[in-house]
Amino acid sequence: MRFRDRRQAGRELAEKLRTRQDAGALPHPLVLALPRGGVAVASEVAAALDAPLDVLVVRKIGAPFQEEYGVGAMAGDEVPLLDEDALRHLGLGVADLAPVIERERAELRRRERLYRQGRPGPDLRGRTVIVVDDGLATGSTARAALRSVHRQEPARVVLAAPVCSPEAAELMRAEADEVLCLHQPAAFMAVGLWYENFDQLTDQDVLEALHVQL
Numbered sequence: 295m296r297f298r299d300r301r302q303a304g305r306e307l308a309e310k311l312r313t314r315q316d317a318g319a320l321p322h323p324l325v326l327a328l329p330r331g332g333v334a335v336a337s338e339v340a341a342a343l344d345a346p347l348d349v350l351v352v353r354k355i356g357a358p359f360q361e362e363y364g365v366g367a368m369a370g371d372e373v374p375l376l377d378e379d380a381l382r383h384l385g386l387g388v389a390d391l392a393p394v395i396e397r398e399r400a401e402l403r404r405r406e407r408l409y410r411q412g413r414p415g416p417d418l419r420g421r422t423v424i425v426v427d428d429g430l431a432t433g434s435t436a437r438a439a440l441r442s443v444h445r446q447e448p449a450r451v452v453l454a455a456p457v458c459s460p461e462a463a464e465l466m467r468a469e470a471d472e473v474l475c476l477h478q479p480a481a482f483m484a485v486g487l488w489y490e491n492f493d494q495l496t497d498q499d500v501l502e503a504l505h506v507q508l
Contacts, residue, residue, distance in 0.1 A: 295477055299491040300331065300428050303456035304338025306476060311424065311454060312342050314474075320422045320452065326350045327503075328427040328439055329405065330495040331485075335456060336426035337503045343424075347504065348416045350425065350442065351405045352435045353398040355391060357384055365391070367438035368398065370406075372445075375438045409500055418446040427455045429485030430475070433462035440469040457488040 297303035314320050323345040327336030333349065340347035355366035355374055365386070366376035374395055376388065423443050430436055436453060443451055451470045458466075458475035459482035466473045477488065486492040 295479075295488070297456055297489050299489060300334035300456075301338055303428065303476075303489070304335035304426075305342070307335060307426070307454055307456050307474070308339045308342035310474060310476065311339055311452075315343055319472075320424070320450075322420065322449070323422045323424055324348065324416055324418065325424045325426060326416075326439075326443065328352050328425065328435060329409065329500050330497070331428040332426050332455075333500050333503045334495060335428050339424065339426055339454065345424070346416065349409050349500065349504065350439050351402050351409070352439045352442075353402045354435050355394055355398055357386065358390060358394055361394075364432055364434050367435040368395070368402065369438045369442035370402075372438065372442050375434070375441065377434060405497070408497055409504060418443060418448045420447070420449050422450045422452065423448040424452045424454055425470070429488065430455050430458040430462040430466065431482065431485055432459070433465050436462070436466055437469050440466070444469075457485065458482075 323343050325336050325340040325345050325347045327333040327349050329349045352367055352369045354364045357363040357365050365380045366374050368374040425439055427436060452472045453466050453470040454474040457477045460478045463473055463475045463478050
């Protein structure tokens with residue numbers, strides 16, 4: 295099963311979440327998208343739930359010699375969440391990641407400044423926070439996002455994505471009050487394989503979804 299694009303996936307995800315909302319399971323909701331890819335999905339969810347939409351910038355930390363090999367992630371000003379097993383497997387220490395962490399922290403702050411344009415982050419206290427991404431492969435960025443959200447004292451945290459690896463979905467159940475994943479294909483491979491159109495979104499796409507004017 296493949297989605298046509300992120301917006302179609304978002305509408306399908308929104309339908310399931312709307313059912314949960316109608317049952318009273320999502321009181322006082324706020325939708326947090328993981329940019330950039332999660333924004334197109336989350337905008338459909340926020341519209342269907344009549345909920346505010348905002349972003350939580352999270353950056354993957356890749357191995358120094360192979361950036362696509364994720365060994366951790368970070369959100370906001372939080373201490374990076376590292377995969378100790380992956381580091382041992384690669385023979386890496388925290389010091390080896392210092393240049394990567396510094397670079398990703400700088401990009402994280404650049405995006406936060408651009409997307410917020412001086413706006414403060416949303417107040418999550420007492421709210422049902424729905425964290426949305428376009429898919430979960432390892433779940434490392436989602437885990438960093440969820441731990442950052444939990445520190446801000448929401449009433450309930452829901453992680454929602456159109457497609458997830460079964461392993462990531464299972465891991466996230468220890469991090470969120472509820473995990474909603476429409477499809478969990480056994481032969482997962484990569485998020486992009488489950489979309490016919492998986493074009494990379496731009497900063498401008500994110501700003502438009504947030505109705506931010508430069």
